[in-house]
Amino acid sequence: xxxxxxxxxxxxxxxxxxxxxxxxxxxxxxxxxxxxxxxxxxxxxxxxxxxxxxxxxxxxxxxxxxxxxxxxx
Numbered sequence: 001x002x003x004x005x006x007x008x009x010x011x012x013x014x015x016x017x018x019x020x021x022x023x024x025x026x027x028x029x030x031x032x033x034x035x036x037x038x039x040x041x042x043x044x045x046x047x048x049x050x051x052x053x054x055x056x057x058x059x060x061x062x063x064x065x066x067x068x069x070x071x072x073x
């Protein structure tokens with residue numbers, strides 16, 4: 001399954017808001033430096049979809065707030 005994610009780094013809390021069928025807004029409680037926000041995003045999405053972290057992959061947008069994520073269920 002592929003989803004589009006809009007990431008908001010350095011938030012006080014972590015949360016996921018579903019904006020449409022395959023689009024999500026994710027607030028991440030990590031800085032956007034040295035890949036910390038991406039690592040935390042993977043942890044949050046894995047917990048939300050109840051899959052292993054290795055099942056969540058960033059396909060596009062490593063250095064962008066808008067990302068394409070693939071989740072293997």
